[in-house]
Amino acid sequence: MSLSAIRKVAVAVFKESVRDRVPYSLVLFAVVLMAASFLMSRLTAGQDLKVIKDLGLATMNAIGLLISIFIGTGLVSKEVERRSIYSILSKPLSRSSFIVGKYVGLVLTLAVNLGLMAIAFYAMMQYLSWTTDDWIKQGWRAPALDPWLLAPVALIGVQLMLTTAVAVFFSTFSSPLLSMLFTLGVWVAGHFSGDLRNFQTAVDSPAAAALARGLYYVLPNLSAIDVRNEIVHGRAVPWQAVGIGVASLASYIGVLVAGSTLIFNRRDFK
Amino acid sequence: MTPATALARDRWTAVTLAVLLVVAVTLQATRDRLAPPRAQEVPSLWLQSPSATRRIMLSFADLAADVYWMRAVVHYGGERRSTATEGRYALLYPLLDMATTLDPHFDVAARMGAIFLSEGYPGGPGRPDQALQLLEKGLANDPDRWQYRHDIGFVQYWWLQDYPAAAAQFEQAARMPGAPPWLRTMAGVTLARGGDRESARTLWRELLHTAELDWMRKAATFRLQQLAALDDLDALRAQVARFRGRADLSWSLLVGAGALTGVPVDPTGVPYELTAEGAVELGAGSILAPLPGIGTRP
Numbered sequence: 001m002s003l004s005a006i007r008k009v010a011v012a013v014f015k016e017s018v019r020d021r022v023p024y025s026l027v028l029f030a031v032v033l034m035a036a037s038f039l040m041s042r043l044t045a046g047q048d049l050k051v052i053k054d055l056g057l058a059t060m061n062a063i064g065l066l067i068s069i070f071i072g073t074g075l076v077s078k079e080v081e082r083r084s085i086y087s088i089l090s091k092p093l094s095r096s097s098f099i100v101g102k103y104v105g106l107v108l109t110l111a112v113n114l115g116l117m118a119i120a121f122y123a124m125m126q127y128l129s130w131t132t133d134d135w136i137k138q139g140w141r142a143p144a145l146d147p148w149l150l151a152p153v154a155l156i157g158v159q160l161m162l163t164t165a166v167a168v169f170f171s172t173f174s175s176p177l178l179s180m181l182f183t184l185g186v187w188v189a190g191h192f193s194g195d196l197r198n199f200q201t202a203v204d205s206p207a208a209a210a211l212a213r214g215l216y217y218v219l220p221n222l223s224a225i226d227v228r229n230e231i232v233h234g235r236a237v238p239w240q241a242v243g244i245g246v247a248s249l250a251s252y253i254g255v256l257v258a259g260s261t262l263i264f265n266r267r268d269f270k
Numbered sequence: 271m272t273p274a275t276a277l278a279r280d281r282w283t284a285v286t287l288a289v290l291l292v293v294a295v296t297l298q299a300t301r302d303r304l305a306p307p308r309a310q311e312v313p314s315l316w317l318q319s320p321s322a323t324r325r326i327m328l329s330f331a332d333l334a335a336d337v338y339w340m341r342a343v344v345h346y347g348g349e350r351r352s353t354a355t356e357g358r359y360a361l362l363y364p365l366l367d368m369a370t371t372l373d374p375h376f377d378v379a380a381r382m383g384a385i386f387l388s389e390g391y392p393g394g395p396g397r398p399d400q401a402l403q404l405l406e407k408g409l410a411n412d413p414d415r416w417q418y419r420h421d422i423g424f425v426q427y428w429w430l431q432d433y434p435a436a437a438a439q440f441e442q443a444a445r446m447p448g449a450p451p452w453l454r455t456m457a458g459v460t461l462a463r464g465g466d467r468e469s470a471r472t473l474w475r476e477l478l479h480t481a482e483l484d485w486m487r488k489a490a491t492f493r494l495q496q497l498a499a500l501d502d503l504d505a506l507r508a509q510v511a512r513f514r515g516r517a518d519l520s521w522s523l524l525v526g527a528g529a530l531t532g533v534p535v536d537p538t539g540v541p542y543e544l545t546a547e548g549a550v551e552l553g554a555g556s557i558l559a560p561l562p563g564i565g566t567r568p
Contacts, residue, residue: 043340044485050337058333139482162474191328222329229332233375 005093010108017071017109025063029117033057033124049128049140053232056121057152064110064160065187072167073179076264085269098259103257110160111184118153119245125149128236133192141234151237155246159222162249163187165191165256166220172264189215190222203221222251315364320371325373335373342366342379346386350393359395362386366404370411378483380408381421385489390427400427419443421454423460427473433464452476471497490557491554495537499558506534506542506550513547 033107076099079085087096094246122145129137129144134254139160166186170179195202196219199212231238271279305319317323327334342365343407347360366383370376375383386394402425409418423439426432443449456476459469470493478490509529513519521544536541540556552559 006294043343044336045339045343045378045382047339050376050378051340054332054336058330061329136482136484157489188328192325196323226329227375229375232332235375263466 002097004095005097006101006104009093009098010105011077013102013105014112017067017106018139020071022071022109022113023068024114025067026116026120027062029059030120033120036258046136046139049132049144050232051150052124052128053192054228056117056123056124057149057156057228057232059140059154060114060117060121061156061159066116067110067113068106068160068164069167069180069183069187072106072164073183074108075168075169076171077174077176077179080269086100089269094233099168099261099264100257103165103260106163106164106168108242110164111157113154113207114157115253118150120154131158142232146234148229148231151223152226152231155225155227155242158225159190162220162253162256164239165253165260169256169263171259172260186219187222189219192222193206193219194223220249225249297478309505310335315361315368317368318364320368324372331372335369335376335379338365338369339376339379340370342369342383342386346394359397360393361397363397363400363404367407370404370407377408377412377415377417380404381417382485384421384425385486388425398425401425401429414447416446416449416453418444419446420449423456424477427460427464428470429459431465433460437461439462450476450480467497467500489562494563496558496561498555499536499552502534502536502542502563503550503561506544508546510550511547519546519548520544555563 020066033052033056036052040051043211044051046145050194076085079088089095125144125146132144136144167179170182174182174250189196193216196216200206200209202213203209225242227237229235304484308511311510317326323334324331342362345365346359349362349520352358362383366387369379370383372506373379382553386399387401387404388396389404390396402422405418405422405425409415409422412418419439420443423443426439427436430436437457437460440460444457445451446453448469456469456473459472463469474490474497476496478487481487481490509524510528513527515521516523521530521533523539525532536542536552536556536558538551538557540558543551543553545551552561
């Protein structure tokens with residue numbers, strides 16, 4: 001595996017995403033935020049800041065999820081469908097570099113999108129801060145331009161890195177449609193893992209409870225690093241637990257990328 | 271196709287589109303005239319279980335809480351303006367319950383929701399019991415927030431007139447981290463003089479000073495105006511009593527006799543009403559009506 005090859009593939013994926021008009025999602029994000037800010041003040045009874053923060057972070061999450069699933073699941077299968085995979089593999093490029101490069105390219109796309117969305121988000125917060133009376137601001141638990149808001153943005157990035165790894169993993173051996181369903185399934189399960197842990201409270205079967213507990217440890221726990229609620233409400237965040245959650249997801253990402261290269265190395269394209 | 275032909279075709283397409291749009295709108299209006307749509311059905315909650323909804327919403331539970339909060343605000347506002355005689359505010363508690371389950375730290379939904387729920391009919395559903403449930407739930411999620419204890423005491427004081435229970439809540443709130451010193455005084459005052467107008471005034475005044483939201487400030491200002499009107503009415507009734515029995519009893523008589531400097535008005539500027547029998551009440555159309563039945567002037 002060569003770093004230069006990975007970089008070349010990654011840059012190609014990023015350029016292709018720009019050509020595929022992925023940055024349009026940013027326009028959508030900005031429009032959603034602006035429309036929301038004008039509507040919210042009438043409907044939220046003074047909760048504009050909370051609602052716009054929630055909406056901004058949820059939109060970043062949703063747009064990122066859509067990009068990672070829709071592009072991630074087509075990264076490899078599209079090359080196979082177009083038969084461009086033959087010309088790519090005939091070049092001096094290892095299959096592992098190809099997979100890792102594809103993954104890094106999409107992560108780069110997501111990072112740039114997330115970064116620009118964060119800038120638009122802060123601009124909206126600044127606008128809200130300018131247009132709000134000082135006495136109302138005194139009641140805010142966390143300021144509009146709270147630097148800590150970058151933490152949930154970064155952690156959404158980590159969640160998306162995992163979702164992308166799952167999407168790439170499935171795309172190495174499955175059709176785009178099935179890959180999308182599988183990836184979405186893992187994402188949903190990643191948010192249900194807390195329930196899996198306490199499954200014995202919902203069922204009488206010890207076997208089912210043990211299976212659910214096993215799944216809890218096997219599946220990535222995406223909700224463990226979700227600190228949006230704490231940051232928006234200005235509450236303390238259990239950083240140590242979040243750090244362990246991030247490390248755990250990083251391990252899963254490693255497993256998935258390694259698994260993807262393993263499967264792709266063994267695939268026969270003849 | 272030549273450019274001129276293409277331009278002509280595009281123009282025809284645009285004209286056809288505009289004509290069809292006008293036809294569609296006209297038909298829709300005609301249909302509504304001939305067969306008016308049924309009156310809006312009683313609104314309902316599609317998702318009934320807050321905890322199940324929380325699970326379904328996955329990582330979007332906070333946003334869903336905001337949506338339910340906005341629905342609660344709109345529902346409350348709409349029902350306040352409604353002229354229906356029954357079924358009003360039916361969804362208020364379920365919506366607030368949903369919002370505060372989806373986001374357990376959404377304290378404004380619990381605290382302001384409690385104000386909405388407590389408000390007597392027709393300004394609200396008149397359900398202080400549900401207000402207490404909502405606040406107790408908030409307190410269970412955030413046991414260190416003295417504001418919940420204060421609000422529980424407040425509902426017990428103002429709406430349930432259970433002064434010993436209210437005093438106990440203020441006392442407990444005063445012992446919580448970050449609680450203001452006046453809470454301890456409030457507990458003592460409530461226990462000693464619960465129900466008198468001055469202690470109620472202190473309560474609303476503190477709420478006015480500590481309110482984080484404009485809506486809460488307005489509610490506190492309104493209640494303080496009501497209390498001021500109660501004081502005014504006591505004073506005016508005492509003045510009028512001196513002239514009772516006079517056939518020409520009116521404000522002009524009292525002004526002429528030097529008992530008043532002018533026609534008395536309530537804190538919102540509406541003149542008080544004096545009947546021929548000597549009764550003094552709020553003027554017709556005063557937004558302060560109905561006045562709360564709270565104590566007498568100490």
